[in-house]
Amino acid sequence: MRSPTLAEVDALAARAHAGQHDRIGVPYIEHVRAVAAGVAAFGTGLQMAALLHDVLEDTPTRADDLIAAGIPAAVVATVRRVTRAPGTDYRTMLLDIVTDHAATLVKIADNAHNSRADRSARLAEADRDRLAARYRDARAVLWPAVAEADLRTVLAAVNPALLAELD
Template identity: 60%
Template sequence: MRDQRDGSPPAPGAGAPEGAAPAAPEGTGAGEPGGAGAGEPGGAGAGRALTFAEVDALAAQAHAGQTDRIGVPYIEHVRAVAHGLTPVGERLAQAGLLHDVVEDTAWTTEGLLAAGVAADVVSLVDAVTKRPGVPYPAMVRALAADPDAALLKIADNAHNSRADRQSALPPVDRARLTAKYREAREVLWPAVDRRLLETVVRRINPSLLDEEG
């Protein structure tokens, strides 16, 4: 999520980057964003979806040079989100690694599919990608209709809401984002299974469970 980035990659406890996006995907050459080199990060053999490790490598390349507003490499944020989702399944964990790739880098959903990312993972990434002209509250309400997309957004929200990340922001931004994330949780949390919710949030930001009750 872009709210806490400013041009380089963020870390576990950071937001999304703004600027310094990697080169745009061109063609399908192995090793290029959107490419399909069999057996290489960013490419899969015919009929084979990328593994978690390969998706992690793709995310690291895509967010290279990006940091959040507090100067943490952005890859740390998406890895923290994926870590929270790991117990729920690899599909959601991969989506956690890629959840900001379309919104904040030159990658497109078509490029991810061409690179070998599983279609259901790309669908989740697409669901949490901001659309021009769509207000954030409307996006959150739409996500609440899809439990998997809602859980992905909950993991992102939990990491962005960590006290160690929020405390490094200017007071005005901190107050605005705290309110924004709390309002999103009021919509998203009731939309998912409570057991899964607690499993994910406990791995990322357990203090939220005490706050929200």
């Protein structure tokens, strides 16, 4: 079986997230596309994982469905790694993610997109403060796990404002 193209994986993600919206009312596919854009410099496989990074957690799609669709095993492994298993606390999940470079880059891009000021400004103040603290705490775990050049590449693509935290 041939591996799907990036456009085919994008279409798969769009079907999986059809009708879903994020916390600010934007179609969910826009979030996963932004995360994929953040890791584009690291290759098609990582872009595929980024497009699919929430399908196992937020849709009825299972890992077996991805495999049956021809998604490469390495991509499915990354998607599994960034998927929060039921009963797993967030910090434990992050500590598992940072053991894998690809998963860490996807999660950094996810965190960076979720941390964008233009997005958080549209949240209720209580949610904005709670999520800002959560994302900041996550960055303390995620960022040291990759080379600074890789981190800068992702942040520049997804949320350049976060680059100030490095300087």
